[in-house]
Amino acid sequence: MTAHTPPTPPFRDPQLPFAKRIDDLLSRLTPEEKVSFLHQFVPAVERLGIAAFRTGQEALHGVAWMGPATVFPQAVGLGATWNTDLVRRVGDAVSKEVRAMRAGDERVGLNVWSPTVNLLRHPLWGRNEEGYSEDPKLTSAIATAYTHGLRGDHPTYWRTAPV
Known part of the structure; x- marks a missing residue:
């Protein structure tokens, strides 16, 4: 039996147009995660492999x-x-x-x-x-x-x- 590697989600594919990547990422975030992105200190979204970051x-x-x-x-x-x-x-x-x-x-x-x-x-x-x-x-x-x-x-x- 071979291990199955999950496909790379479109938001991580640099070959795709930026707008498609953004649309894909937004479709994967919960409303609570989207709201958390409105703060300067954004928490990690571990299930999507997004590290915590500061917006500016x-x-x-x-x-x-x-x-x-x-x-x-x-x-x-x-x-x-x-x-x-x-x-x-x-x-x-x-x-x-x-x-x-x-x-x-x-x-x-x-x-x-x-x-x-x-x-x-x-x-x-x-x-x-x-x-x-x-x-x-x-x-x-x-x-x-x-x-x-x-x-x-x-x-x-x-x-x-x-x-």
Whole structure:
């Protein structure tokens, strides 16, 4: 008698279109498992061979909240520099620190929650320090620079995935 190896589920087949893989995975998850995926810290789904993972990291001015790392000025301070090259270099440093943290803990995700591109148009918004400016042109230029730094320069593989 020979042992039977179960077929690879479609969601694990890299040859299939991404949409088919997602549809297959979603059809296999229970409602409770789907809800658990809405949290930053996602538990394992052992029956499907999915390890626990973290969906992302806040990386607006560094990732020191996760452990030893550089703390950069808040976004509004970076915007005040009007220096896109400096901000790109800050993004580059942050992405390298995220990668270094991941090397020590595979649960550290490469999806980084940054930059914030809300315009700072109302002084009562409680999170104004997270945006770059009230000016759309400056905000766009600085946010683009930070995003490029976070992604890195490789033409295919991003160092992190800014969102």
